[in-house]
Amino acid sequence: MQKLLLLGDEAIAQGAIDAGLSGVYAYPGTPSTEITEYIQASAEAKERHIRSNWSANEKTAMESAIGMSYAGKKALVCMKHVGLNVAADAFVNSAITGANGGLVILSADDPSMHSSQNEQDSRFYGKFAMIPVLEPSNQQEAYDMTRYAFTLSEKFGTPVLIRVTTRLAHSRSGVLRAEILEQNDLSLPSNLKQFVLLPSIARRQYNLLLGKQAQFEADAAQSGFNTLIQGSDTTLGIIACGLAYNYLMENFENHQVPFSVLKIGQYPVPHELVEKLYDTSDEILVLEDGYPVFEELLKGYLNRGKKIMGRMDGTVPAAGELNPNIVAKAIGLPVSEGFQQPKILQGRPPSLCEGCSHTDSFLALNEALARYSSGRVFSDIGCYTLSALKPLESINSCVDMGASITMAVGAADAGLVPAVAAIGDSTFTHSGMTGLLDAVNNNSPILVLILDNATTGMTGGQDSSAHGRVDDIVKGLGVDEEHIRVIIPLRRNHEENVKIMLEELEYMGVSVIIARRECIQTLGRRMKLKALQKKEAGN
Amino acid sequence: MKKDIILAGVGGQGILTIATVIGTAALIEGLQLKQAEVHGMSQRGGDVQSHLRISSNPIASDLIPEGKADLVISVEPMESLRYVNMLNKETGWIITSMNPFVNIPEYPDLEVILNEIWNLPHNVTIDAEKVAKEQGSIKAANIVVLGAALPYLGIKPESFEKAIESIFAKKGDDMVKMNLKALHAGRQLADKRG
Numbered sequence: 001m002q003k004l005l006l007l008g009d010e011a012i013a014q015g016a017i018d019a020g021l022s023g024v025y026a027y028p029g030t031p032s033t034e035i036t037e038y039i040q041a042s043a044e045a046k047e048r049h050i051r052s053n054w055s056a057n058e059k060t061a062m063e064s065a066i067g068m069s070y071a072g073k074k075a076l077v078c079m080k081h082v083g084l085n086v087a088a089d090a091f092v093n094s095a096i097t098g099a100n101g102g103l104v105i106l107s108a109d110d111p112s113m114h115s116s117q118n119e120q121d122s123r124f125y126g127k128f129a130m131i132p133v134l135e136p137s138n139q140q141e142a143y144d145m146t147r148y149a150f151t152l153s154e155k156f157g158t159p160v161l162i163r164v165t166t167r168l169a170h171s172r173s174g175v176l177r178a179e180i181l182e183q184n185d186l187s188l189p190s191n192l193k194q195f196v197l198l199p200s201i202a203r204r205q206y207n208l209l210l211g212k213q214a215q216f217e218a219d220a221a222q223s224g225f226n227t228l229i230q231g232s233d234t235t236l237g238i239i240a241c242g243l244a245y246n247y248l249m250e251n252f253e254n255h256q257v258p259f260s261v262l263k264i265g266q267y268p269v270p271h272e273l274v275e276k277l278y279d280t281s282d283e284i285l286v287l288e289d290g291y292p293v294f295e296e297l298l299k300g301y302l303n304r305g306k307k308i309m310g311r312m313d314g315t316v317p318a319a320g321e322l323n324p325n326i327v328a329k330a331i332g333l334p335v336s337e338g339f340q341q342p343k344i345l346q347g348r349p350p351s352l353c354e355g356c357s358h359t360d361s362f363l364a365l366n367e368a369l370a371r372y373s374s375g376r377v378f379s380d381i382g383c384y385t386l387s388a389l390k391p392l393e394s395i396n397s398c399v400d401m402g403a404s405i406t407m408a409v410g411a412a413d414a415g416l417v418p419a420v421a422a423i424g425d426s427t428f429t430h431s432g433m434t435g436l437l438d439a440v441n442n443n444s445p446i447l448v449l450i451l452d453n454a455t456t457g458m459t460g461g462q463d464s465s466a467h468g469r470v471d472d473i474v475k476g477l478g479v480d481e482e483h484i485r486v487i488i489p490l491r492r493n494h495e496e497n498v499k500i501m502l503e504e505l506e507y508m509g510v511s512v513i514i515a516r517r518e519c520i521q522t523l524g525r526r527m528k529l530k531a532l533q534k535k536e537a538g539n
Numbered sequence: 540m541k542k543d544i545i546l547a548g549v550g551g552q553g554i555l556t557i558a559t560v561i562g563t564a565a566l567i568e569g570l571q572l573k574q575a576e577v578h579g580m581s582q583r584g585g586d587v588q589s590h591l592r593i594s595s596n597p598i599a600s601d602l603i604p605e606g607k608a609d610l611v612i613s614v615e616p617m618e619s620l621r622y623v624n625m626l627n628k629e630t631g632w633i634i635t636s637m638n639p640f641v642n643i644p645e646y647p648d649l650e651v652i653l654n655e656i657w658n659l660p661h662n663v664t665i666d667a668e669k670v671a672k673e674q675g676s677i678k679a680a681n682i683v684v685l686g687a688a689l690p691y692l693g694i695k696p697e698s699f700e701k702a703i704e705s706i707f708a709k710k711g712d713d714m715v716k717m718n719l720k721a722l723h724a725g726r727q728l729a730d731k732r733g
Contacts, residue, residue: 003566005562005566005572030578031578033578034578114577115578166577167575167601167602168601170575170576170577170578171573171574171575171576171590171601172562172572172573172574172575172576173571173572173573173574173598173601174566174571174572243601246599246600246601247599247600247602248599249599249600250599250600250604251604255597255599323600323602323604323605324600324602324603324604324605325604325605325606328604335605335606336604336605336606336607336627337605337606337624337628338605338606338608338622338623338624338625338626338627338628338631339623339624339626339628339659340623340624341620341621341623341624342620342623342655344617344620344647344651344652344655345617345620345621345647346617346643346645346646346647347643348549348584348585348586348617348618348642348643349585350550350583350584350585351583351584351585351642352583353583353584383583386583460578
């Protein structure tokens with residue numbers, strides 16, 4: 001069979017489709033976005049009526065997936081690592097309810113924070129929820145493990161977490177598909193109270209979960225995703241999790257490593273494999289992309305056993321992603337070097353597109369705020385976060401989805417008045433609405449600037465859940481209609497927009513200014529598509 | 540055979556198209572392939588790069604080890620210099636367009652950039668935009684650069700032609716022809732030093 005050239009993300013998507021998926025629920029987030037996009041674009045998925053619309057946020061996505069699982073069908077939830085923070089309440093409790101139809105959660109981590117606020121390690125969440133975690137090391141494994149995750153989930157009646165990192169999610173290689181499976185029929189849990197987490201029921205469910213832990217480990221010992229390859233050189237034993245395994249192999253001719261290597265792809269990690277490696281090696285090196293999750297577990301608090309090297313002792317840098325040379329240095333192998341980068345090199349940071357509506361919005365805001373002391377603009381996650389950089393330098397915070405409005409509320413409470421929140425339309429429906437409700441209930445003297453470009457821009461222009469209803473939502477949340485203003489962020493409206501902002505900055509209550517102009521990228525694509533369709537219709 | 544290639548440029552310059560052409564050509568010849576990229580900055584004028592690894596044997600790492608890249612192929616001169624630390628000092632080739640993309644205020648003097656490139660032991664530079672315009676469209680500048688890199692890729696020119704035919708097919712016959720011309724022009728007109 002012909003190999004498909006797939007990104008890690010795409011391999012996961014195809015794996016899910018082939019496993020008999022009925023629905024994918026997700027919110028865009030780099031590096032996970034492409035999974036849902038692949039399913040949305042897939043002809044097979046369309047034929048099979050696999051639902052794939054974007055959700056308002058990762059929590060609603062997780063919950064709907066639990067709903068589909070409750071009804072007996074296979075569901076996949078996709079998010080970036082910080083998205084799991086948003087989904088956490090539902091995620092952790094889905095381990096207590098258990099799964100009926102296969103329930104698989106995909107979290108894509110971003111070591112080195114290529115486009116994220118942190119490099120948190122999703123494996124912690126798997127451990128926290130006490131569910132199996134699968135961590136592929138290449139694109140074929142990403143495909144195979146996704147199929148296996150659904151099998152595992154239905155075998156044990158538990159959600160399963162798959163963890164990938166950017167370098168696998170956004171890397172392409174050949175993948176062989178296996179046969180495509182049928183979807184499940186609608187079928188409810190035999191115990192219709194299983195998902196009711198009243199304490200009396202939850203306690204029972206929790207004990208069931210505890211009882212499954214040994215079985216999870218036994219499965220990890222026989223699935224083939226954890227393998228111990230004994231080496232002849234016993235001075236070092238290496239534990240390589242997920243992608244780290246590749247970097248290790250890269251450093252050895254014909255991928256022949258003289259040391260014993262424990263390749264980890266499924267958690268909880270089987271004790272007997274670790275014991276065997278530990279007992280037959282003088283020292284241990286743990287290689288993992290992300291946090292020292294396994295290293296810390298292995299070391300224990302007192303670190304009284306054999307020497308265990310990794311991120312915690314500096315053998316591997318504590319922060320940032322792994323690469324072949326970091327691994328080479330950790331093992332004490334010679335490292336190749338290229339040429340010195342010339343000093344004339346300049347950074348080329350990402351910037352807002354030519355003609356972006358956010359530029360006009362922030363130019364107006366900058367001018368309006370000129371009469372106030374600086375440091376009062378709380379912003380959020382999206383393309384508009386780039387306004388922190390030159391030449392705009394408009395914003396002073398970006399912490400997590402929706403934090404703009406709520407931080408403005410808190411800062412205003414502290415006396416920083418007026419406080420300004422700048423948030424996008426997709427971010428607003430993701431987690432800004434509840435913050436605005438707080439602001440209204442507190443009558444906070446804040447100005448909320450909703451940058452409505454009718455899209456989820458930074459991740460590539462996916463549909464925004466706001467769907468042009470921002471005005472109604474804001475009204476519905478109780479903002480005084482006289483202080484809901486709509487402006488069009490264009491150069492020619494600059495003076496008028498500044499005037500409106502000044503007025504609303506003076507108002508000592510909640511003001512919302514909706515700055516509405518379609519994203520220049522999605523507009524361009526839409527026009528191109530229209531022209532193409534017109535051309536084809538004409539033919 | 541193995542070729543470890545860093546592709547470089549600014550978002551929107553068609554770096555990933557080059558990667559797709561090389562990747563498709565490699566698959567046509569039955570080679571193994573891994574291609575890593577960073578998404579998201581392509582619309583926003585930031586630097587983009589892709590690690591493209593081709594081999595007759597299974598490939599382990601998605602990332603090319605520092606100092607081991609056989610080629611840096613760049614659609615922008617300053618961007619080509621950003622990856623000289625990845626280049627194999629003895630055998631690595633740098634192949635780049637000479638046309639600067641100036642979207643930052645402190646963009647260095649082009650003379651200085653070109654001299655840095657010409658100081659490297661194995662370099663190929665080409666006025667890609669000029670050549671592309673002569674072939675029919677300035678947008679084919681990326682394919683012109685690819686043409687200049689052809690002799691160093693270890694893949695038959697016919698495989699590249701087949702790759703271009705299949706990738707640009709849905710854009711029409713004219714597009715395919717133009718890109719093939721751009722590919723050949725790049726190969727003919729590159730200024731090779733070293």
